[in-house]
Amino acid sequence: MLDYKLLQALAAVIENGGFERAGEILGLTQSAVSQRIKSLEVRLGQPVLVRHPELRATPAGNKLLNHFQQVQLLERDLRKTIPALAEDTTRLRIAVNADSLATWWASVVGDFCSREGVxxxxxxxxxxVGLKRMRDGDVAACLCSSSQPVAGGRCVALGEMIYMPLATPQYVHRFFPDGITPAAFATSPAIVFGPNDQLQHRFMAGCGYHGRFPYHLCPSSEGFVQLARAGMGYGMIPGIQARKWLEDGSLINLAPGHELSVPLYWHFWRHSGTLLQRLTTTLEGAIKPGNGILHG
Amino acid sequence: MLDYKLLQALAAVIENGGFERAGEILGLTQSAVSQRIKSLEVRLGQPVLVRHPELRATPAGNKLLNHFQQVQLLERDLRKTIPALAEDTTRLRIAVNADSLATWWASVVGDFCSREGVxxxxxxxxxxVGLKRMRDGDVAACLCSSSQPVAGGRCVALGEMIYMPLATPQYVHRFFPDGITPAAFATSPAIVFGPNDQLQHRFMAGCGYHGRFPYHLCPSSEGFVQLARAGMGYGMIPGIQARKWLEDGSLINLAPGHELSVPLYWHFWRHSGTLLQRLTTTLEGAIKPGNGILHG
Incomplete structure (x- = not known):
């Protein structure tokens, strides 16, 4: 049997970003926390943490963390049936794509979390790339666009978000006066979420353009929209997020017919107890074709 | 004299997250990019990149990148005076705190970037923590709450953002029926941006509470507001970001008089040419006490 005090120390160090804060949370000295990590590493015969260049779990440490989280979820179910066991609420670690978090996520899961005390x-x-976190055992569930379940996990399709190439009318007038021509693509600043963001490339390929183009990098969902609204570039923005500005005309679609749909899949560990199952049921129940949750 | 082709290869690998994409951008094969990095490492006698656990520059590599960016900025000024030299636009790497990016940033710098082609x-x-990036030479400028300039950098005060403890009226009614009591703090879910976020702790300390409390972690500025709006917790939200919901009553301040002000400082490298100077002038000129840019 594993010593769960040691796993709890590991989880606290990772979750709080350091030994000192982990100690504060656990009511231990920093050196006691450090001792527990060391015991765990002796037991495993390999490190569970790397300190440089930043504090993070090793692959072995991540497997322990994932196991610890699953045990916590199972304990949570147990506490429901044996109320005397009840103590802290569970913190559920979930990877979510930025656009979902900035738009519909909270409205769908909010009541569930309040009701269940999650x-x-x-x-x-x-x-x-969110799934990688799941494979690494870093999260208990993941909302992303991949339909490929990880080993030990289940995957359900939730629906699709529609992305539109949006900019201000002034921007479109200045940079795309003749529509989506190769010359316009080659010289008009786009807005790209980050190096892993393929939406802009997919959009251009769909328009038959494969060349270079200038772009801003902005890894923030809301910042992305603000850059577009300030006329700094055009970018692929979820319709649900832009509805208000599409309605008042401050953002327009510069290439109607070239919208992209991005599927959303919910991945979760198969044997993590009933809480994740109920959260899954909540998500599946809330998002229906045509009810506007994902489309605005 | 440094071989700038090698530095350009390093910058492209880091900026694009890999050798293959760097090659695409530079019009080189992947092995040619790899060869350039190797030449740079031979010249330096030490690595400029680490590949695991993730691709990133070493401290020496970061110093080269910072130097390369400064040279690019100086070249940009030169091209202005010798138009025949004009070619690509400059991409300016800047660290910005999430809340500024989600609110006022684009409205203040948008025109400047469009006009200057930045x-x-x-x-x-x-x-x-944004300043660390600046010290590491990873960014040319940084917007953050620290007033301590880095060596070789300058720092100007821009103003303050006001953060308020906000939640839905239903949430406040349920969790803080008797106001901000210790018992309420100990049991009411808060929303915290991340392990480095000290605002929630500062707020509670200001109310005389130093104990434990349940919280959600949500490292997204817009997601943070959405969690609060969905009644999942209360959190410290910039007044400028919440104005609309404060006006329509869907979010309320649960502890009037306990707002926190967070100063914003703009840090930039001293000898990076006139572009950063002009961007600084733009920021300083736009943000005046009382004109509502930071306060809504």
């Missing part, structure tokens, strides 16, 4: 530890990941 | 490469950092 706390969330949200991690933002590009929809194309 | 592209931004924005990096989001908690206001308390």
């Amino acid at each position: 706390l969330l530890d949200l991690v933002i990941e590009d929809q194309d | 592209l931004l490469d924005l990096v989001i950092e908690d206001q308390d």
